[in-house]
Amino acid sequence: AQSVTQPDIHITVSEGASLELRCNYSYGATPYLFWYVQSPGQGLQLLLKYFSGDTLVQGIKGFEAEFKRSQSSFNLRKPSVHWSDAAEYFCAVGGSGGSYIPTFGRGTSLIVHP
Amino acid sequence: DAGITQSPRHKVTETGTPVTLRCHQTENHRYMYWYRQDPGHGLRLIHYSYGVKDTDKGEVSDGYSVSRSKTEDFLLTLESATSSQTSVYFCAISLGGVDEQFFGPGTRLTVL
Numbered sequence: 001a002q003s004v005t006q007p008d009i010h011i012t013v014s015e016g017a018s019l020e021l022r023c024n025y026s027y028g029a030t031p032y033l034f035w036y037v038q039s040p041g042q043g044l045q046l047l048l049k050y051f052s053g054d055t056l057v058q059g060i061k062g063f064e065a066e067f068k069r070s071q072s073s074f075n076l077r078k079p080s081v082h083w084s085d086a087a088e089y090f091c092a093v094g095g096s097g098g099s100y101i102p103t104f105g106r107g108t109s110l111i112v113h114p
Numbered sequence: 115d116a117g118i119t120q121s122p123r124h125k126v127t128e129t130g131t132p133v134t135l136r137c138h139q140t141e142n143h144r145y146m147y148w149y150r151q152d153p154g155h156g157l158r159l160i161h162y163s164y165g166v167k168d169t170d171k172g173e174v175s176d177g178y179s180v181s182r183s184k185t186e187d188f189l190l191t192l193e194s195a196t197s198s199q200t201s202v203y204f205c206a207i208s209l210g211g212v213d214e215q216f217f218g219p220g221t222r223l224t225v226l
Contacts, residue, residue, distance in 0.1 A: 104156050
């Protein structure tokens with residue numbers, strides 16, 4: 001069965017610092033990978049996705065993620081965090097093999113200190 | 115923004131009463147989903163639909179039923195609400211099953 005692990009429940013960074021949110025997945029075939037962001041009281045919004053091709057994916061709001069098949073990881077990065085990036089971040093995995101409906105991780109809450 | 119609305123946005127009900135949540139889309143997307151979001155559990159799939167009258171169960175489907183009689187509407191019913199169903203419910207849509215999902219604003223349900 002497919003699964004996603006986001007090891008960090010909370011991450012605290014200072015504004016302007018770099019950010020890396022971890023995501024590890026388990027999937028029996030080539031995965032489709034997603035990062036979503038949820039601001040308080042809102043629904044989820046797609047940040048970026050990986051289906052194939054270049055393993056470094058650029059998304060909205062200055063985020064990027066790198067697919068590393070050997071490590072079963074898809075970590076989200078941003079070089080300089082803004083206070084408005086404070087939100088909940090979810091990684092998801094799906095694909096053309098097995099259950100194609102994406103499975104979500106439990107989320108990482110990002111706290112940004114001024 | 116994708117045209118997805120959920121109604122009601124907030125509801126308080128009592129244990130044992132039936133509850134129906136509605137998701138409406140204007141995007142003509144084939145797939146529709148119902149999730150619940152609880153602290154520490156992230157998003158968990160309840161049911162999804164891959165076409166009119168075509169639905170399937172997710173990982174937490176017990177106590178829930180769904181119906182989709184039109185492309186644009188996907189209803190989630192709690193036949194007899196329990197306190198464990200207190201949650202925030204999100205509807206989502208996608209073109210295909212592996213595509214990115216677009217989420218509605220959520221419905222906060224409290225079962226007393």
